[in-house]
Amino acid sequence: MSLVITNLTKQYNKNKTGLSDYSITINKGVLGLLGPNGAGKSTLMKIIATISKPTQGTLFLDGEDIVNNPDRIRKVLGYLPQDFGVYPNLNAYEFLEYIAAMKGVGGKDLRKRIDMLLEGVNLTADAKRPIGTYSGGMKQRIGIAQALLNDPKVLIFDEPTVGLDPEERMRFRQLISDLADDCIIILSSHIVSDIETISDEVAIMKSGRLLEKAIQPDIIKQVEGRVFETLIDNSELTTFKIKYLVVNTIRQKDKVNVRYITRGSGSEPGSVIVPATLEDAYLFLTQNS
Amino acid sequence: MKHSFTLIKADYLQRTRSYSFLITLAITVYAAYSFVPPTNAAYTTLNVTGYRGAFNSAWVGYVSATMTAVMLSLYGFLLVNNGIKKDIETEVGLIIATTPITNFGYLIIKLFSNFLVLLTIAGITFAVSMAMFWVRGSGVYPFIFADFITPYVMFAMPALFVVSGLAVVAEVFLGKRSILQFIIYFFICGAVMAGINSPKPGIPTAVFDPFGLSLVTGSIKSQINTEFHENIKEVSFGFIFAKHKSFRTFEWNGVNWNAIFIISRLIWMAFSLSLVYLSSFFFHRFDFNQTVSKKKKALAPDYQAGSTDTNPSSITTGTLPPVVTDYGIFPFIKTELLLLIRKGAKWFWLVTGGVWIAMLFTPLDIAHTYLLPVIWFLQVTRLSELVTKERTNRLHYFTYSSYKPLLRMLPAQILAGVLLVVVLALPVMGRYLIGLNFYAVFNILWGAIFIVILAVCLGIVSGGKKLFEIVFFMLTYGVTQKIPFIDYLGVTPHPDHTAYIAVIGLLILSLGALSFFVRNYQARHL
Numbered sequence: 126m127s128l129v130i131t132n133l134t135k136q137y138n139k140n141k142t143g144l145s146d147y148s149i150t151i152n153k154g155v156l157g158l159l160g161p162n163g164a165g166k167s168t169l170m171k172i173i174a175t176i177s178k179p180t181q182g183t184l185f186l187d188g189e190d191i192v193n194n195p196d197r198i199r200k201v202l203g204y205l206p207q208d209f210g211v212y213p214n215l216n217a218y219e220f221l222e223y224i225a226a227m228k229g230v231g232g233k234d235l236r237k238r239i240d241m242l243l244e245g246v247n248l249t250a251d252a253k254r255p256i257g258t259y260s261g262g263m264k265q266r267i268g269i270a271q272a273l274l275n276d277p278k279v280l281i282f283d284e285p286t287v288g289l290d291p292e293e294r295m296r297f298r299q300l301i302s303d304l305a306d307d308c309i310i311i312l313s314s315h316i317v318s319d320i321e322t323i324s325d326e327v328a329i330m331k332s333g334r335l336l337e338k339a340i341q342p343d344i345i346k347q348v349e350g351r352v353f354e355t356l357i358d359n360s361e362l363t364t365f366k367i368k369y370l371v372v373n374t375i376r377q378k379d380k381v382n383v384r385y386i387t388r389g390s391g392s393e394p395g396s397v398i399v400p401a402t403l404e405d406a407y408l409f410l411t412q413n414s
Numbered sequence: 415m416k417h418s419f420t421l422i423k424a425d426y427l428q429r430t431r432s433y434s435f436l437i438t439l440a441i442t443v444y445a446a447y448s449f450v451p452p453t454n455a456a457y458t459t460l461n462v463t464g465y466r467g468a469f470n471s472a473w474v475g476y477v478s479a480t481m482t483a484v485m486l487s488l489y490g491f492l493l494v495n496n497g498i499k500k501d502i503e504t505e506v507g508l509i510i511a512t513t514p515i516t517n518f519g520y521l522i523i524k525l526f527s528n529f530l531v532l533l534t535i536a537g538i539t540f541a542v543s544m545a546m547f548w549v550r551g552s553g554v555y556p557f558i559f560a561d562f563i564t565p566y567v568m569f570a571m572p573a574l575f576v577v578s579g580l581a582v583v584a585e586v587f588l589g590k591r592s593i594l595q596f597i598i599y600f601f602i603c604g605a606v607m608a609g610i611n612s613p614k615p616g617i618p619t620a621v622f623d624p625f626g627l628s629l630v631t632g633s634i635k636s637q638i639n640t641e642f643h644e645n646i647k648e649v650s651f652g653f654i655f656a657k658h659k660s661f662r663t664f665e666w667n668g669v670n671w672n673a674i675f676i677i678s679r680l681i682w683m684a685f686s687l688s689l690v691y692l693s694s695f696f697f698h699r700f701d702f703n704q705t706v707s708k709k710k711k712a713l714a715p716d717y718q719a720g721s722t723d724t725n726p727s728s729i730t731t732g733t734l735p736p737v738v739t740d741y742g743i744f745p746f747i748k749t750e751l752l753l754l755i756r757k758g759a760k761w762f763w764l765v766t767g768g769v770w771i772a773m774l775f776t777p778l779d780i781a782h783t784y785l786l787p788v789i790w791f792l793q794v795t796r797l798s799e800l801v802t803k804e805r806t807n808r809l810h811y812f813t814y815s816s817y818k819p820l821l822r823m824l825p826a827q828i829l830a831g832v833l834l835v836v837v838l839a840l841p842v843m844g845r846y847l848i849g850l851n852f853y854a855v856f857n858i859l860w861g862a863i864f865i866v867i868l869a870v871c872l873g874i875v876s877g878g879k880k881l882f883e884i885v886f887f888m889l890t891y892g893v894t895q896k897i898p899f900i901d902y903l904g905v906t907p908h909p910d911h912t913a914y915i916a917v918i919g920l921l922i923l924s925l926g927a928l929s930f931f932v933r934n935y936q937a938r939h940l
Binding site for chain 1: 729730731733734735736737738739740741742743745746749752753756757803807808809811812813814815816817818819822823937938939940
């Protein structure tokens with residue numbers, strides 16, 4: 126199964142471009158989307174989810190045009206939007222039955238499927254409460270359950286870990302790993318560590334363009350040998366930031382421990398070279414583009 | 415003061431920058447045009463039996479201002495009584511609650527914002543009224559600007575201020591119970607209007623009339639009685655349909671304003687302010703622990719007992735029962751009905767049930783003309799939410815990306831809505847069926863489809879609930895007043911049955927087609 130996106134452009138108006146000449150091929154496994162706000166991650170996801178039409182470009186799922194035939198992907202789509210809501214007067218069962226009807230899932234085993242999904246997201250005990258009484262994390266979990274109702278082959282998660290506590294985030298990561306063998310999973314997050322632990326491949330975006338798409342080691346390789354740490358005075362920090370790309374600072378009394386990436390070849394005297402991470406590479410690519 | 419102005423401005427802009435407000439303004443232009451009917455029209459707006467004013471500046475200006483005060487007092491309330499509700503929905507209220515602004519300060523901002531919204535609409539009718547002077551006038555009378563602006567300033571604007579205040583007070587005390595707000599307000603308005611038309615001797619009506627219309631009607635009445643030696647007791651206003659009769663024309667030059675009247679307007683405005691001030695002591699300030707019913711279930715705990723012991727990934731797709739496809743729309747209809755039924759307070763079903771039972775026993779004509787429109791109007795918040803709830807609840811991401819949303823979801827919503835209103839009409843339909851009056855049964859069925867399609871169309875096009883709620887209110891008022899061209903329920907006899915059915919059918923088709931067309935666009939352009 127593969128999703129081939131070619132020269133995709135989304136122009137909202139004369140001054141606002143969501144995506145610009147964006148091409149990417151997505152295969153089975155987990156693709157993590159990283160990018161600052163306004164990079165076009167949600168726009169890309171909405172276009173793949175068929176709720177936004179591109180201004181230009183094509184999108185093919187296994188050779189079928191889904192811009193002109195959106196129902197082709199809708200049958201196999203699981204989508205968790207960033208800012209979704211629920212009907213507060215329905216309970217979890219009723220809500221999932223409703224979403225199942227939308228997705229065209231029925232049959233006598235539907236109830237059992239819903240039961241198992243609710244158990245999987247740890248909501249069985251609250252399944253008969255109105256969703257209006259749920260906390261943010263619980264709503265997020267019911268969002269995850271609905272995405273899996275139709276045994277999706279394309280799963281889109283837009284900021285899925287927002288509102289989840291550390292334990293739930295761990296459960297979610299594990300779940301994604303289990304699903305990844307069988308389908309395409311596209312996941313966006315601002316939390317680089319989520320992408321780092323879940324994704325097979327990473328796509329870094331900025332201003333509606335694709336900066337880089339590769340497996341994590343290949344992306345990290347681009348900053349390998351350029352990441353350093355050093356201890357400087359508090360007062361030096363402002364000038365330091367002009368000279369280097371500072372990725373992290375930890376205050377220690379009058380000193381600051383700075384993690385930075387060199388723009389050229391030279392590093393600050395007394396610095397220690399450290400192993401690069403995805404976050405370093407992401408910041409380097411987005412700042413330097 | 416400067417901050418208050420900024421807040422009022424922001425609130426006003428937020429409420430007026432919407433498609434539904436734009437549509438409201440467009441309707442206003444048409445309504446303002448119809449306020450001053452031509453001499454051969456089948457209706458009048460300021461009615462004195464056998465007489466009509468000459469189209470001079472005073473007549474056109476006062477008629478327009480009177481109609482603006484009357485119509486905006488009725489539907490303007492519905493238009494603006496959601497200012498606080500919006501802050502609850504958008505959760506801006508939570509931010510406001512943490513600022514130093516006082517309850518009274520906040521409610522005053524809402525009052526002035528309401529007032530500005532109504533003034534914007536009144537501004538349109540005012541502009542159109544001046545244009546109407548040239549459209550309807552014969553060129554004999556001079557254009558006098560003061561005749562147009564004075565009635566607006568002297569009674570229309572104070573009336574709108576009172577309405578703005580009442581809308582705030584209604585929101586504070588009745589919160590989400592919008593239907594109850596409509597009903598109470600409608601009765602208050604009805605009582606006031608009746609008071610204006612039937613003055614009690616010895617009581618200075620103008621002072622006790624919040625709309626200030628009795629001074630105008632009194633002046634017209636007095637001039638006709640003096641000039642033509644008549645004994646006319648009633649001057650009515652509103653859209654009044656009657657067979658065309660010949661009129662005697664008289665020249666009326668407006669009202670002589672007196673100090674008592676002007677003071678009475680100020681008193682009414684002060685009264686409105688006082689009510690808002692009093693209500694500020696009961697304002698929830700977005701702290702719903704104090705205001706929600708004790709019965710409401712507490713927020714579910716985020717963790718379940720023993721959740722830490724569960725398998726970190728207990729969903730394994732391989733173990734889930736296989737997916738069976740079912741693209742039917744019946745599960746949708748079931749859930750849509752469930753949502754319709756659960757909407758609103760449970761006790762309100764008792765009111766609906768009471769009216770439903772009353773329709774079985776009251777004279778059939780009364781049940782058809784009054785109770786049926788009323789029982790349907792009691793469902794206004796349910797119907798207005800039929801196709802807007804996805805957006806309100808941010809569920810449209812799911813619905814629009816579902817399989818064939820247009821051919822499955824939308825028809826299911828329409829069918830659920832029709833089913834609800836038909837069930838509510840069963841007593842009247844049943845009684846007509848027993849009397850073998852199939853035409854009446856068909857009319858009601860047609861009306862049921864029409865009103866649901868109208869809710870769907872206005873909801874989809876405007877993206878909000880308000881427009882339909884106002885239109886439905888006006889339609890209900892029109893049907894109960896037996897206004898022929900508003901009669902979508904067949905309560906008045908129509909000379910050509912086939913044409914009547916065809917017109918409603920055409921409307922249903924057009925509104926339906928527009929709904930599908932616009933929703934199709936919306937579903938692909940989030």
